[in-house]
Amino acid sequence: MRSRTVISAALAFLLIASADAMSQTPQRIRFTRGATAGVVKGSIKGFAYKDYVIGAKAGQQMSITVSSSNDYAVFVVTSINGQANDMSETTEWNQTLSQSGDYVVRVLMMRANARRKGARTNYTLTVAIR
Helix, strand or coil: CHHHHHHHHHHHHHHHHHHHHHCCCCEECCCCCCCCEEEEEEEEECCCCEEEEEEECCCCEEEEEEEECCCCEEEEEEEECCEECCCCCECEEEEECCCCEEEEEEEEECHHHHCCCCCEEEEEEEEEEC
């Protein structure tokens, strides 16, 4: 009976944790008029992540960098116009865009860092489009 209680509690925790992560609303990065770059700052802890949406046009050059004081933050470009993209974790990305539309950038910590007790990082995400 006790094992059922433990399993039920674990399942409830996983459902709540996954619902919280899935309920996150991506933040759209908008450049000020005339600017070619935008900067956002944030923080994440553990296995949490933050999604950002950037609109761009085919043929433009997009450069993305993320930095953090403890070097824990990385990002992936998870989708382009809702289509899955290469999930390589990096701190720098530079590409001439082949599609116009929305690019989703997910800031997170590498698994090894996220596992550490109390793991947290403050980050700065910079996006430039030319």
